[in-house]
Amino acid sequence: MAATWMERARHSMPGGVNSPVRAFRSVGGDPVFVARGEGAMIFDAQGRRYVDYVLSYGPLIMGHRPAEVLGALKAALAKGTSFGMPTEEEVVLAETICDRVPSVEMVRLVNSGTEATMSAIRLARAATGRDRILKFEGCYHGHGDSFLVKAGSGALTLGHPTSPGVPADLAALTSVADYNDLDSAVRLFDAHPGEFACIIVEPIAGNIGCVPPRAGFLEGLKELAADRGALLIFDEVMTGFRVHAAGAQGLYGIDPDLTTMGKVIGGGLPVGAYGGRRDLMEQVAPAGPVYQAGTLSGNPLAVAAGQAALDALARPGFYEDLEERSAAVAMVLEGAAERAGCPLTLNRVGSMFCPYFAEGPVEDYAAVMGADAERHRRFFHALLEGGVMPAPSPFEAWFVSSAHDDEALEITAKAAEAAFRRAVAD
Ligand code: KE4
Secondary structure, eight states: OOOOHHHHHHHHSGGGSSSGGGGOTTTOSOOOOEEEEEBTEEEETTOOEEEESOGGGTTOTTOBSOHHHHHHHHHHHTTOSOOSSOOHHHHHHHHHHHHHSTTOSEEEEESSHHHHHHHHHHHHHHHHTOOEEEEETTOOOOSOGGGOSSOOHHHHHTTOSSOTTSOHHHHTTEEEEOTTOHHHHHHHHHHSTTTEEEEEEOSSBTTSSOBOOOTTHHHHHHHHHHHTTOEEEEEOTTTTTTSSTTHHHHHHTOOOSEEEEOGGGGTTSOOEEEEEOHHHHTTBTTTSSBOOOOTTTTOHHHHHHHHHHHHHHTSTTHHHHHHHHHHHHHHHHHHHHHHHTOOOEEEEETTEEEEESSSSOOOSHHHHHTSOHHHHHHHHHHHHHTTEEOOSSTTSOEEOOTTOOHHHHHHHHHHHHHHHHHHHOO
8 A cells, every 4th residue: 555645754754744843742643734725724635624823833924825925925036036145135124123123233134043043142152251041941942952951842742851962061051940930040140150141031931832921020031131241032933023013022121132033024934033232243244253154044035025924014903903813712712611611721922822721820831731731632633623723732832813814713613612522521
C-alpha cells in the first residue's frame, strides 16, 4: 500500500515536520496536512474546513491571503525575488517600524524571531561587556543555544525545556527566574553581581499559553536592569503589532532598551527584526563591531508582505475591531465551558488568548503546569471534529484575525458546546 503523507514526511524529515510544535505530540494523533487557507479558514488535504486559531502561530493577523498582502507580493514578484543589495522598500519598512514603536530608534531586519533574539543578546553582551543573561521559565525566545534552558513552546510541549546539544558552559550563563515573580529576578542579580548583560522577557508570556504581566512586574524589571547596568530586552516576536499598534510596550507604556520582533511584521513571510536605542544599534556591523548578517535579510518579497501588513494595521479602527472579534470568541468559549460545568480560566490580551483547564487564576508557570492536560487533549480533538483548529498544545496561544467573522464565530460556538462536554467526560 502507498505510504501515507505522514509516513513519507516522517521518513524524510525529523518527526515529519519542519517545526516540532506542529507534530501534535502533546495532543496525540497525526497533524492535519493543510492544502490552503482563506480568511479565517484553513482547508485540509481532504477538503475539510476549519476555523483557524493557529494563524501560523501569530503572523496572520489579517487571516489567510489578505488582498493587501497578495497585491503587494504580486507587484514585488514582477521585479524579482532577492538582490542581496539595498532596496528603497526595506528602508521604508525599517522607518515604519521605528515610527510605530517609539523605543526603536534603529532596526535591523533578519529572517526569523530566533535570529532577532540571538542577535539582540549578542549585542547586549557586547555593549555591556558581560556574558550572563536572565530569562524566565516557560518563556521561549527561539532556538538559539542560550535560550534553550527551561524554555516554553515546543521545547516544553515535548518535555525538553532544556535541550541536549547546548554546551554546559554556555547554558551555565543563562539564569532562569520565575515569570511574574520580580523577587526571583532580584535574587539572581544579587547572586551574580555585575555579571548580567540583559534581561530578556516576553512582556506577555505567550509560550506558556497567555500569561499577562502582573502589575509592576515589567516596571520592576526595567528598574532592576537599569540599576544593575544590564539591558532590558522585550521579546515582542509574538506580541509586536499583535496586542497594540506599538506592541506590548505600547500597551503597558514601558520602553525597553532593545526589542525583538517577527511574525506579524512579515505578513506571513519570513521576517524578524531587532532594534532599539540608537547608541546600541550603532554597534551592529557594519556600523560597529558586533557582527550579524543574513543572505535574505530584508528580501523584497518578505518586505513587501510585511509593509502591506503594517500599512493595513495602521488603518483607523483596526485594533478596536479586532478587540471586538476577540472578545466575542472568548465569551463564546467561556459560556460553553460554564454550560458544560467545566472549570476554565481563559487569559486574554487583545487577539491572543489561552483557555486553561484550571480553576485559576493562571498567572505563572506553576499554575500553567497545573492545568488539566488530559481535558485539553479531549477538548482539542473534539474541536477538530467540529471544524475548529486550535493550537495543538496547552502551551501555545490562540490567535484571532480581522477575518474571524460571524460565520467563524458560529462554527466555534457550536464546536465548543460539544468540546467542553467531551473535556469533562473524565
Ligand atoms: P521564530 O524563530 O520561530 O520565527 O521565532 C522564535 C520566537 C521568539 N520569540 C517568541 C516570543 C516566540 O513566540 C517565537 C516563536 N513562537 C513559536 C510559537 N509559540 C513558533 C512556532 C514554532 O516554533 O513552530
